[in-house]
Each structure stands twice: as C-alpha cells, then as structure tokens.
Amino acid sequence: MASLFEYAPAPESRSVVDIAPSYGLFIDGEFTDAADGKVFKTVSPSSEEVLSEVAQAGAADVDRAVKAARKAFEKWSALPGSERAKYLFRIARIIQERSRELAVLETLDNGKPIKETRDADLPLVAAHFFYYAGWADKLDHAGYGANPRPLGVAGQVIPWNFPLLMLAWKIAPALATGNTVVLKPAETTPLSALFFADICRQAGLPKGVVNILTGYGDAGAALVEHPDVNKVAFTGSTAVGKAIARSIAGTDKKVTLELGGKGANIVFDDAPIDQAVEGIVNGIFFNQGQVCCAGSRLLVQESIHDELLDSLKRRLSTLRLGDPLDKNTDIGAINSAEQLARITALADTGEAEGAERWSPACELPSAGYWFAPTLFSNVTQAHTVARDEIFGPVLSVLTFRTPDEAVAKANNSQYGLSAGIWTEKGSRILAVANQLRAGVVWANTFNKFDPTSPFGGYKESGFGREGGRHGLEAYLDV
Amino acid sequence: MSESSVRLNVFKTYKLYVGGKFPRSESGRVYEVSDSKGKWLANAPLSSRKDARDAVVAARKAFGGWSGATAYNRGQILYRIAEMLEGRREQFVREVGEAEGLSKSKAAAVVDAAIDRWVWYAGWTDKIGQLVGGANPVAGPFFNLSTPEPTGVVTVVAPQDSSFLGLVCVIAPVIATGNTAVVIASEKSPLPALSLGEVLATSDLPGGVVNILSGKADEMGPHLASHQDVNAIDLAGAGPVLAKELEIAAADNLKRVLRPQPVDDWNADPGTSRMTAFLETKTVWHPTGSLGAGGSSY
Numbered sequence: 001m002a003s004l005f006e007y008a009p010a011p012e013s014r015s016v017v018d019i020a021p022s023y024g025l026f027i028d029g030e031f032t033d034a035a036d037g038k039v040f041k042t043v044s045p046s047s048e049e050v051l052s053e054v055a056q057a058g059a060a061d062v063d064r065a066v067k068a069a070r071k072a073f074e075k076w077s078a079l080p081g082s083e084r085a086k087y088l089f090r091i092a093r094i095i096q097e098r099s100r101e102l103a104v105l106e107t108l109d110n111g112k113p114i115k116e117t118r119d120a121d122l123p124l125v126a127a128h129f130f131y132y133a134g135w136a137d138k139l140d141h142a143g144y145g146a147n148p149r150p151l152g153v154a155g156q157v158i159p160w161n162f163p164l165l166m167l168a169w170k171i172a173p174a175l176a177t178g179n180t181v182v183l184k185p186a187e188t189t190p191l192s193a194l195f196f197a198d199i200c201r202q203a204g205l206p207k208g209v210v211n212i213l214t215g216y217g218d219a220g221a222a223l224v225e226h227p228d229v230n231k232v233a234f235t236g237s238t239a240v241g242k243a244i245a246r247s248i249a250g251t252d253k254k255v256t257l258e259l260g261g262k263g264a265n266i267v268f269d270d271a272p273i274d275q276a277v278e279g280i281v282n283g284i285f286f287n288q289g290q291v292c293c294a295g296s297r298l299l300v301q302e303s304i305h306d307e308l309l310d311s312l313k314r315r316l317s318t319l320r321l322g323d324p325l326d327k328n329t330d331i332g333a334i335n336s337a338e339q340l341a342r343i344t345a346l347a348d349t350g351e352a353e354g355a356e357r358w359s360p361a362c363e364l365p366s367a368g369y370w371f372a373p374t375l376f377s378n379v380t381q382a383h384t385v386a387r388d389e390i391f392g393p394v395l396s397v398l399t400f401r402t403p404d405e406a407v408a409k410a411n412n413s414q415y416g417l418s419a420g421i422w423t424e425k426g427s428r429i430l431a432v433a434n435q436l437r438a439g440v441v442w443a444n445t446f447n448k449f450d451p452t453s454p455f456g457g458y459k460e461s462g463f464g465r466e467g468g469r470h471g472l473e474a475y476l477d478v
Numbered sequence: 479m480s481e482s483s484v485r486l487n488v489f490k491t492y493k494l495y496v497g498g499k500f501p502r503s504e505s506g507r508v509y510e511v512s513d514s515k516g517k518w519l520a521n522a523p524l525s526s527r528k529d530a531r532d533a534v535v536a537a538r539k540a541f542g543g544w545s546g547a548t549a550y551n552r553g554q555i556l557y558r559i560a561e562m563l564e565g566r567r568e569q570f571v572r573e574v575g576e577a578e579g580l581s582k583s584k585a586a587a588v589v590d591a592a593i594d595r596w597v598w599y600a601g602w603t604d605k606i607g608q609l610v611g612g613a614n615p616v617a618g619p620f621f622n623l624s625t626p627e628p629t630g631v632v633t634v635v636a637p638q639d640s641s642f643l644g645l646v647c648v649i650a651p652v653i654a655t656g657n658t659a660v661v662i663a664s665e666k667s668p669l670p671a672l673s674l675g676e677v678l679a680t681s682d683l684p685g686g687v688v689n690i691l692s693g694k695a696d697e698m699g700p701h702l703a704s705h706q707d708v709n710a711i712d713l714a715g716a717g718p719v720l721a722k723e724l725e726i727a728a729a730d731n732l733k734r735v736l737r738p739q740p741v742d743d744w745n746a747d748p749g750t751s752r753m754t755a756f757l758e759t760k761t762v763w764h765p766t767g768s769l770g771a772g773g774s775s776y
Binding site: 134138141426452 | 605764
C-alpha cells in the first residue's frame with residue numbers, strides 16, 4: 001500500500017553526543033586497557049558505521065574488577081543508607097540531565113527508534129535509580145527483618161535490547177542495598193554503560209563500587225564463575241541462563257535470571273478492536289520485537305479473526321521503518337547481523353512449515369540490518385514460529401474458541417514471562433489472569449513498565465523479580 | 479575599612495505562604511520575634527482566623543492535583559525541595575541559629591538533618607503503598623486490593639521548640655502521601671518556617687499544597703480544629719491543654735487526630751507512623767468470574 005502521507009525527514013541531532021574513538025574498561029574508578037590489549041569495534045546497526053573501539057575484557061580483567069569491587073564493598077556497605085541514597089539520587093538526576101545525549105547514544109549503538117529511547121528507555125532509567133535510591137535508607141521497612149545485609153560483589157550480565165535500562169535494573173537495587181557491582185554490557189551495545197561510568201564519576205561515586213567490563217560471552221562467563229562473586233544477575237537468552245545455573249551449582253552464589261519469552265496476547269471477541277490493534281502492535285513491534293516480554297503469539301477469538309487481522313494489516317501498513325534517529329520512525333534497525341540472520345532463519349522456517357507469511361510493502365534501507373514487520377497467520381501450536389522465541393518483529397497469529405482454550409494455548413509454552421488480555425469484561429480479565437502461568441499480565445494494555453512494579457518470569461523465563469519492593473530480595477542476604 | 483562595611487543591609491519582610499503566594503495577614507497584625515537572647519529579629523505576621531480559613535481553601539483547592547499526581551512526581555518534587563534547601567543552607571543555618579540559640583555548627587547539623595529528611599520522604603512517596611496496601615486473599619472468587627489514599631487537608635500544629643527540623647519532620651510526611659497542609663508555625667520562632675515557604679515556592683510544589691501561617695496556635699487552632707473542610711490535624715506542637723481542646727473540636731467532623739508525641743530527638747529515624755496517620759485505606763472488590771463460556775459474571 002502506498003503511503004498516504006510523505007514525511008519530511010526529522011532527524012534528532014547527533015551533535016548532542018560526543019563519542020570518543022576508543023574506550024577502556026572502567027575498573028576501580030579509572031578507564032584502563034584490557035590486560036591483553038584486545039579491543040573490538042561497535043557499529044551502528046542502522047548504517048554499519050563504526051562508532052567506537054572498546055576494550056575487550058578477558059579473565060584477568062574480570063579478576064581485577066572483582067577485586068576492585070570487593071575492596072570497595074567494605075566501605076560502601078558500611079555507609080549509612082541515607083548516604084548511599086544520596087549517591088543514587090545524584091545518579092538519577094544526572095541521568096535526567098543527560099537524557100537526550102544518552103537517548104541519541106543508545107539509538108546510535110542499538111538501532112532502536114529515538115522516540116523509544118527518548119520517551120521510554122531514558123525516563124525509565126532515571127526513574128529506576130530514583131526509586132531504588134529511596135529504598136537505600138528504608139531497608140528495615142522492606143519486610144525482610146531488621147537490618148538486612150547486602151550479599152557482597154554482584155556480577156551482572158545484561159543484554160543488548162535495552163542496554164541502559166537493563167543496567168539500571170541491575171545496578172540501582174544492587175547499590176541501594178549496599179552491594180558493589182561488576183557489570184558486563186552486551187558486545188553489540190557497550191557504549192551507554194561506558195557513558196554511565198562517566199556519570200558515576202560525576203556523581204562522585206566511590207571508586208570500585210561500579211565497574212564496567214565491555215566484552216564478549218567469555219568475559220561474562222568468567223564473571224559469573226569468579227569465586228569471589230556473591231551474586232549473579234543475568235538477563236538474556238534461556239540457553240545461556242541454563243548454562244549459568246549449571247555453572248554456579250554447588251556454590252553459595254545467589255542468582256536471578258531474566259530470560260526468554262513467548263508472550264501470548266489474547267484478544268476476546270468483545271475487545272475494542274482499535275485499542276487492541278494498538279496494543280498488539282506495541283506488543284510485538286516495540287523495539288523491533290527484540291523484547292523478552294514481547295507479545296509474539298497473538299491468540300484471537302475465532303469469531304473476530306478476520307476483522308482483527310484486517311485492522312492489524314491496515315495498521316502495519318502505516319508503520320514507518322527507517323532511520324532510527326528520525327523522530328517519526330516506528331521501526332528501527334535489528335541490533336546485529338547475527339540477530340538478523342536468526343530472525344530471517346526462523347521466519348523462513350515458519351514459511352516452510354506452512355504458515356502464511358505477510359508483510360506490508362516496506363522498503364528496507366540498503367545499509368544496516370533490517371527486517372520488515374512480519375505476520376504469520378494460520379499458525380498452529382506445533383509450528384516453530386509459535387514455540388521458539390524469535391526476538392524480532394514477527395507476530396504469529398493463532399485462534400481459539402473458548403476462554404479455556406485461550407488459557408491452555410497461552411500456557412502451552414516453555415516460557416512464562418508475559419501475557420496480554422483484551423476484553424471489556426473485568427471478571428474475564430481476572431479469571432484468565434488467574435490461570436495464566438506468566439510473571440506479568442497486562443490487561444487492555446501491553447509493555448508497561450514501572451520501577452515500582454515487579455517484573456520476571458515463570459518457568460523457563462527465569463526466576464527472581466526486578467522492580468518494586470520485591471526487587472530488593474535479589475540483592476539482600478535474606 | 480572598606481566602604482562596603484558601612485553598607486546598610488536590607489531587612490526581609492517575613493510574610494505568610496498561602497496558595498503559593500506570600501500575603502501579609504489580612505488582619506494587618508504583626509508580632510515581634512526575638513532571638514534566644516531577646517534581640518529583635520523581625521515582625522512576623524500575626525495570622526487571624528480569616529487567614530486560617532483562606533489557607534484551608536487553598537489547601538482544598540490544591541488537593542485534587544496533588545493527590546492525583548503520580549507518586550513518582552511527588553517524590554521528585556520533595557527531592558527538589560531538598561535540592562533548593564541545600565542551596566540556601568547558609569541562610570537557614572543563620573535563621574535556625576538565631577531562632578533556637580544554636581552555635582553555627584549545631585545549627586548546620588539541624589539544617590542538614592532537615593534536608594536529609596526531605597530526601598527520606600521523597601523516597602517514601604512511591605513505596606508506602608507496597609508497605610501498607612496489597613492484595614487480600616479473600617475466601618471467594620474476588621480480586622481484592624487495598625491501597626492507601628491521602629486523607630485530605632491536614633492542619634499541622636508545628637513543634638514549638640524545633641522550629642525547622644521539627645517543622646520539616648511534620649510537614650514532609652503529610653504531603654509525601656498526597657495530603658495538603660495548613661501549618662501553624664512555631665509561635666516563638668516562626669522565621670525558619672516562613673523562609674521555608676520561599677523554598678517550597680521554588681521547588682515545583684504546586685501552590686496550596688503547603689500553607690504556612692505564623693501566629694498563635696491557641697488563636698487559630700480552635701478554628702482549624704473545628705473547620706468542616708479539614709480532614710485531619712497533627713497536634714505535634716500543641717501543649718496538653720490546647721491539644722485536648724483541639725481534639726474535642728476535631729471530633730465534630732471526625733478528623734483524624736495525631737496526638738502530640740514525645741519527641742526527644744527529631745534526628746531519630748521517623749519510621750512510617752507520621753505518614754500512616756493521615757492515610758485512608760481503600761479496598762476494591764471485583765469478581766474474578768470463571769473461565770467457562772457462560773460461567774463468568776461481572
């Protein structure tokens with residue numbers, strides 16, 4: 001379908017962010033080279049332009065960072081909570097001040113649209129620090145008994161889909177409770193964590209409390225397995241999550257895992273169609289579908305299947321794919337060539353297995369990593385695209401006749417992270433929500449996040465909760 | 479000596495803080511405020527019962543917006559108050575020192591504690607709900623959720639001796655949860671309270687959320703305690719006789735009453751009781767229905 005309106009380009013200025021040609025590891029308050037001098041390049045996924053070259057941490061660097069965190073732990077954990085709180089409030093405020101810079105940086109390094117980094121990622125990052133700052137001097141009130149103690153050094157490994165937000169989810173509660181951290185961002189999105197290191201310096205955070213190691217999976221594994229790490233927090237794939245669970249078996253390490261998902265978005269026949277379509281689009285195309293809690297399985301009541309699909313296709317035809325820095329862009333770039341290959345392979349499998357593939361007319365830019373919004377209909381529960389997490393802008397549409405069937409299909413997954421329910425009937429929302437084996441259930445909305453609201457999965461979507469009072473437990477010796 | 483040493487300094491006219499503005503008392507009255515050694519400091523407005531009623535109107539008007547703001551937003555504004563106070567630290571150290579007869583270092587400690595107290599309550603705005611609310615496991619097919627809500631307009635009789643730290647310790651918990659306040663400042667030492675109004679006015683706090691009156695608690699107190707549009711009263715700074723009188727008057731419309739608490743040290747961990755004193759609990763029921771096609775109900 002031809003576009004009804006032509007939009008003039010409206011790019012956000014890149015001049016607000018100054019990316020250095022190279023960055024070191026942030027250990028003990030200083031930027032340093034990797035022990036073996038290795039570096040790697042980080043590119044902008046929308047253009048394949050090299051943004052910077054960063055140090056590649058190895059086992060020796062992990063050891064150095066853990067030692068720095070251990071050294072800092074004694075004083076940091078002994079600080080009055082009210083003083084730790086004030087450091088975190090400072091960090092929250094500096095993030096607010098620098099949020100446009102960080103939004104542009106994140107869009108450049110990750111490929112997601114500026115309207116998402118500007119309006120979702122960054123406000124949530126600042127809010128998360130602000131929220132946990134307030135807990136630092138209130139831990140006695142958190143329901144874990146008097147004077148709950150921190151664990152020690154937290155080794156944290158985060159993914160590339162929400163680089164700075166996942167950093168916030170990890171670091172804010174860890175510091176509030178008195179732990180020190182060594183954090184490894186994903187190899188394709190190292191930059192915002194390094195800018196965060198600079199924010200720690202601006203905030204006057206004591207050296208060694210936060211250490212940032214850029215690198216690959218081997219550095220993450222070395223961090224998780226380091227004998228002097230007391231707490232492991234990981235967000236990423238279920239396969240790696242299982243490997244971590246095995247590798248820490250027999251140790252005293254406390255662990256939280258936030259892994260994959262195959263969220264069911266259930267639409268009943270009484271749902272307001274337009275509102276549901278917006279929720280479906282948000283559920284699977286937000287951040288190009290590279291969201292662990294994406295609503296990647298659409299379960300539609302049979303009687304409204306055709307009507308809903310028509311509306312959905314019409315809406316998808318209006319999505320704008322392209323320059324992530326353009327303020328009108330809805331769909332940005334896929335984060336990496338590797339991820340693009342995986343999405344492509346899974347979508348091809350869907351087609352080969354007989355599901356009906358559809359995408360709106362959509363011109364893809366010539367450089368960078370792109371995948372058009374894609375919808376599979378006539379999908380059965382046996383199809384790969386109904387079972388495997390695709391982590392891309394690919395929606396599988398299934399149908400159901402009764403609420404029981406909807407629940408059975410929704411729960412028919414190894415995962416249990418998120419689900420959506422669309423109906424005008426309150427009692428049905430609650431009855432269905434009660435039956436769903438998922439950690440977050442959105443009713444007549446989707447992909448809502450708030451620092452006060454616990455987030456995490458059932459089943460193979462991992463364990464532990466991040467956010468809210470519940471999120472403190474992961475970092476306390478309770 | 480330089481010429482500047484003979485420069486005559488400019489006195490500040492201390493005024494009330496009502497509805498986000500700085501009026502004088504409508505009565506035109508003032509009273510003399512002296513430091514701990516009896517030296518004249520300023521003439522403070524001697525608020526009338528009309529001033530008190532105006533303050534209630536302002537507080538009521540501000541209640542909808544303030545209680546309807548997100549807890550996160552309220553938290554940021556309370557934190558902003560701390561930021562603004564930090565910038566005016568020297569002024570408050572001087573005023574508190576004069577008001578309470580404290581050395582500079584002791585006054586500084588008091589001001590620092592007051593700033594940190596704003597930070598403490600800034601963090602409470604979005605946490606108290608998870609502490610005192612929650613899902614109730616009723617024995618039936620119902621979703622049942624209790625959440626705290628602010629009680630409304632709260633009259634605060636501020637502590638008489640701790641004119642600044644004590645004042646902050648009673649105002650902050652009232653507004654953190656979304657109430658609005660009408661505050662009767664320490665009669666003897668109202669100047670730090672009146673200056674606090676200038677800080678609140680520049681902290682993104684909507685006008686009317688906090689209203690500060692100087693004058694006599696036993697003149698304004700009875701009117702505020704019996705005022706039909708006031709929902710609660712904190713008697714922190716009322717003596718035993720006045721406290722009893724006000725508690726009786728408050729019974730007229732069943733105001734929530736926080737009796738004077740013995741406070742040895744305003745520095746101590748304040749806990750949550752000053753917040754919960756001015757919270758209502760709202761419980762919402764909704765049927766969960768059943769899954770069967772015909773079995774669910776609204």
